[in-house]
Amino acid sequence: MTISKRIALAFGALVLLVAAAAVALLVARANVYRFDALVVDDTPNVPGEGINLQWLGNTNVLVSDGTTAVLTDGWFTRPSTLRILFGKIEPDGGAIEAALRRAGILRLAAVVPVHSHFDHAMDAPVVARRTGAVLLGSASTANIGRGVGLPEEQIVVAEPRRAYDFGAFRVTLIPSHHFVFPYLDIGSGEPQQITKPLVPPARVTDYAEGGSYAVLIEHPLGKVLVQGSAGFLPKSLAGIDVDAIVLGVGGIAGQTAAYQRDYWTHVVDAVRPEAIYPAHWDSFTHALGDKPEPPNIFWDRVFGLRTEDSIHYALERGGDKVHLLPMWRAVPVKHRR
Numbered sequence: 001m002t003i004s005k006r007i008a009l010a011f012g013a014l015v016l017l018v019a020a021a022a023v024a025l026l027v028a029r030a031n032v033y034r035f036d037a038l039v040v041d042d043t044p045n046v047p048g049e050g051i052n053l054q055w056l057g058n059t060n061v062l063v064s065d066g067t068t069a070v071l072t073d074g075w076f077t078r079p080s081t082l083r084i085l086f087g088k089i090e091p092d093g094g095a096i097e098a099a100l101r102r103a104g105i106l107r108l109a110a111v112v113p114v115h116s117h118f119d120h121a122m123d124a125p126v127v128a129r130r131t132g133a134v135l136l137g138s139a140s141t142a143n144i145g146r147g148v149g150l151p152e153e154q155i156v157v158a159e160p161r162r163a164y165d166f167g168a169f170r171v172t173l174i175p176s177h178h179f180v181f182p183y184l185d186i187g188s189g190e191p192q193q194i195t196k197p198l199v200p201p202a203r204v205t206d207y208a209e210g211g212s213y214a215v216l217i218e219h220p221l222g223k224v225l226v227q228g229s230a231g232f233l234p235k236s237l238a239g240i241d242v243d244a245i246v247l248g249v250g251g252i253a254g255q256t257a258a259y260q261r262d263y264w265t266h267v268v269d270a271v272r273p274e275a276i277y278p279a280h281w282d283s284f285t286h287a288l289g290d291k292p293e294p295p296n297i298f299w300d301r302v303f304g305l306r307t308e309d310s311i312h313y314a315l316e317r318g319g320d321k322v323h324l325l326p327m328w329r330a331v332p333v334k335h336r337r
């Protein structure tokens with residue numbers, strides 16, 4: 001064989017190898033099925049008896065008393081990995097419609113993104129428009145609303161720590177911090193803002209964080225805290241007690257032991273919940289199905305979500321208070337089993 005043929009063969013083999021590795025990254029998944037036994041199996045409260053939680057993937061949490069309902073995030077579009085990395089993204093009307101129908105959502109009082117990154121706030125104004133809800137969030141989130149033409153009457157820029165009433169619910173956005181990715185420039189430094197209406201399609205990086213919040217949802221029959229991103233501000237949650245916390249854990253396993261300890265101390269210990277529900281660990285890129293989809297190996301390992309270890313982080317510290325929420329199905333805030 002001539003030298004040039006050998007080089008061509010070697011090059012061909014290298015290309016195949018790289019292609020196979022890329023496919024493996026996008027197709028192989030983290031294994032979360034070992035946590036199946038942790039999924040809450042309980043019948044929802046009837047109206048007047050208590051409030052219910054319904055988890056719709058990521059940190060989409062519907063809280064309802066049977067009369068009024070409030071939804072955090074409302075993110076149902078799942079762009080592909082390649083589109084997130086190299087293309088432009090926009091709300092998927094069909095996916096949003098299908099998710100609202102499956103969750104049984106007709107009317108909402110408020111849609112409340114925990115921050116304005118695409119995987120929380122991109123679809124929120126579309127959900128608000130379809131359900132008559134108010135979009136309650138940061139000034140950046142308001143600009144995502146304006147970019148899709150949501151009327152100003154439906155946009156409220158939340159004053160941090162001010163309580164907003166919706167029926168018997170009281171919703172407060174408490175300043176928090178984004179998760180700090182150890183090897184990526186996400187979550188460190190001052191949060192970037194979206195300063196003018198953001199018209200989709202847009203790049204993922206156009207959906208700037210705009211400040212992160214813990215969303216406190218209070219009702220005479222129960223209290224929930226939705227901590228979307230695994231970040232914290234020391235003492236920010238002091239004096240607040242809740243029945244349940246929906247706890248963002250995505251990436252937490254990749255942080256230092258000190259960060260992991262501080263996150264638990266300043267968020268979970270601070271609010272003394274009876275139930276702890278890890279969230280924000282499922283895939284960004286798979287269409288919503290019957291069950292939460294684990295992320296592919298690219299997001300899990302390269303990006304660093306570390307799904308299995310991040311759920312395990314919560315289990316290790318929270319013990320038998322830790323449960324996973326089922327997809328779509330309403331469960332009582334204070335579940336019985």
Ligand SMILES: [Zn+2]
Nearest residue numbers: 115117178229
């Ligand atoms: Zn984020």
